[in-house]
Amino acid sequence: MVRAMSTITPQEAPQNFGEVFTRRWVVDTLLDLTGYTVDRDLGALTAVEPSAGSGAFLLPMVERLVASARQHNRELRSLEGSIRAWELQSANVQSLRSEVRQLLTKSGASELDASHLSHAWVIEGDFLLPDGDDLLTAGAVQVEADVVIGNPPYIRFDDLGDAIATEYRRRWSTMAGRGDIYVGFFERGLAMLKPGGKLGFICADRWMRNAYGAKLRSHVTEHYAVETIWQMHDVDAFEAEVSAYPAITVLANRPQGEVSVIDATAEFGSGSASKAVAFVASDKQEVAGDGFKAARLPSWFEGSDLWPAGGPEEIRLLEDLNERFPVLEQTGGDTRIGIGVATGADKAYLVDPAATDVEPDRLTPIVMADDIRSGRLTPPRKVLINPWDGEGRLVDVKAFPRMAKALAEHPSVVTRFVARKNPDDWHRTIDKVYPGLAERPKLLLQDMKAQITPVYEPGGLYPHHNLYYITSTGWDLEVLGGLLLSRIAEAFISAYGVKMRGGTLRFQAQYLRKIRVPAPETIPTELADRLREAFRAYDRDEATRAAEAAYGLPEGNL
Numbered sequence: 001m002v003r004a005m006s007t008i009t010p011q012e013a014p015q016n017f018g019e020v021f022t023r024r025w026v027v028d029t030l031l032d033l034t035g036y037t038v039d040r041d042l043g044a045l046t047a048v049e050p051s052a053g054s055g056a057f058l059l060p061m062v063e064r065l066v067a068s069a070r071q072h073n074r075e076l077r078s079l080e081g082s083i084r085a086w087e088l089q090s091a092n093v094q095s096l097r098s099e100v101r102q103l104l105t106k107s108g109a110s111e112l113d114a115s116h117l118s119h120a121w122v123i124e125g126d127f128l129l130p131d132g133d134d135l136l137t138a139g140a141v142q143v144e145a146d147v148v149i150g151n152p153p154y155i156r157f158d159d160l161g162d163a164i165a166t167e168y169r170r171r172w173s174t175m176a177g178r179g180d181i182y183v184g185f186f187e188r189g190l191a192m193l194k195p196g197g198k199l200g201f202i203c204a205d206r207w208m209r210n211a212y213g214a215k216l217r218s219h220v221t222e223h224y225a226v227e228t229i230w231q232m233h234d235v236d237a238f239e240a241e242v243s244a245y246p247a248i249t250v251l252a253n254r255p256q257g258e259v260s261v262i263d264a265t266a267e268f269g270s271g272s273a274s275k276a277v278a279f280v281a282s283d284k285q286e287v288a289g290d291g292f293k294a295a296r297l298p299s300w301f302e303g304s305d306l307w308p309a310g311g312p313e314e315i316r317l318l319e320d321l322n323e324r325f326p327v328l329e330q331t332g333g334d335t336r337i338g339i340g341v342a343t344g345a346d347k348a349y350l351v352d353p354a355a356t357d358v359e360p361d362r363l364t365p366i367v368m369a370d371d372i373r374s375g376r377l378t379p380p381r382k383v384l385i386n387p388w389d390g391e392g393r394l395v396d397v398k399a400f401p402r403m404a405k406a407l408a409e410h411p412s413v414v415t416r417f418v419a420r421k422n423p424d425d426w427h428r429t430i431d432k433v434y435p436g437l438a439e440r441p442k443l444l445l446q447d448m449k450a451q452i453t454p455v456y457e458p459g460g461l462y463p464h465h466n467l468y469y470i471t472s473t474g475w476d477l478e479v480l481g482g483l484l485l486s487r488i489a490e491a492f493i494s495a496y497g498v499k500m501r502g503g504t505l506r507f508q509a510q511y512l513r514k515i516r517v518p519a520p521e522t523i524p525t526e527l528a529d530r531l532r533e534a535f536r537a538y539d540r541d542e543a544t545r546a547a548e549a550a551y552g553l554p555e556g557n558l
Helices: 024-033 058-071 090-106 111-121 162-171 182-192 211-223 270-281 312-324 401-408 417-421 477-485 487-496 525-537 540-551
Strands: 047-049 083-087 122-124 145-150 193-204 225-231 246-252 259-264 286-289 292-297 336-339 363-367 383-385 442-446 455-457 467-471
Touching: 024 058, 024 193, 024 246, 024 270, 047 058, 058 083, 058 090, 083 090, 083 111, 090 111, 090 122, 111 122, 145 182, 182 193, 182 211, 225 270, 259 270, 259 312, 270 286, 270 292, 292 312, 312 487, 383 401, 442 477, 455 477, 467 477, 477 487, 477 525, 477 540, 487 540, 525 540
Parallel strands: 047 083, 047 145, 083 122, 145 193, 225 259
Antiparallel strands: 193 246, 225 246, 259 292, 286 292, 336 467, 363 383, 442 455, 442 467
């Protein structure tokens, strides 16, 4: 029996085991997609389950292995190397071994053989901490696998003890940032694959669209092939309701080829999954079934860049636009995307101008989310007590006693870490107030909103930190606003951004920077006029029609 050992003490192991229990039809779907089917001689393969839990995957694997052994005239006692299932919790290990023994004895195995196989197959240990001095380098493996399959645990790095987090990161190079440990499960599982082997996980898809997944995305696209991705955000895939935004992902140890993409709705279930599996195995290019759309793409996205989500039509559209148009900040005219000022103590720095006794040249009009929530700019109600001068330098607080008094009245300012660390700079905001930004015309976007809603600010206001802004000397910002109001621009955010519960979109700079647009000089005057007028009228439909024309797409398709 291969047993994973750890230099981490039990007290340092994570207490949140990140268990999410998978429905049987999802398990069967993944087994089918990875080729772990009874018609194959499964006894000649090695299948790995990296986080066995209560056996949602392991027990169906055993059932299929036994059925395959019968068809291929293999004795059960010969199957010792056919399965390796890791499990960290001792109670689960004992329960799994007992259930495996029962399955085997019911299938005709002797008690001795069933006991031996159950101990060989179920490994008590941490999948991410293989034992042995020769395994201390990242990527080392003990088992060569034809199939790696499962639902890896959902545990944030921040929820781990320092020692175990450090050890994980040391061994698995893709585990970066403030992500989830399932990233390491992908890396080790892929490293186990024999040539042609497949890894199939149902797992949160955040790694595809977050910075912490960049190393894993790059690792996958450099060394492996994406075979199929099923977006299942609204699908009832688990035994309990979880905020997991799941996707079925099948990767293979072979060169990249075609990729099948499935976009599933809440109506997707067992029958739909069978039809989707049949599509993946077919040579069809597109199909629509009960609760899903499916299409085949000729290749997949490369490098560490974000992977898009959405339906096949949207992904194809984005592939086309990514090839033909530059991103916003590459369109010239010093086009920039940024975020507003974080003060570190809004109640102190953001004040009612009529009720504030502060030197007038220390007050900067500020625009906040509430001022553009309606989709129109309304008169701001607050001003910023601004401790920065016109050159971007922190002012001498002694020269502004009224400002000093107003800020000092707030313990949230004077007791901050930054104030204790640099007593002379106690009055600073967390972010610098950049000179000239307030005066520049800009497009503003609220961070969290159901639809993309750019708002024009003609200049004179400084944005708050829950607003993102776009400035440019090369664009007529109202023309650009028309493009951004369109469903084409929103498709980029929806595909690359992380969605909140209820479908709310995040309009953060990293996602705004994914939007591709025609260069301003390539937009004919007539189209520019249409975009500008659509933006002024906040006519999303007309903005989309005009944007389609600007992108060279047939009008009326979106």
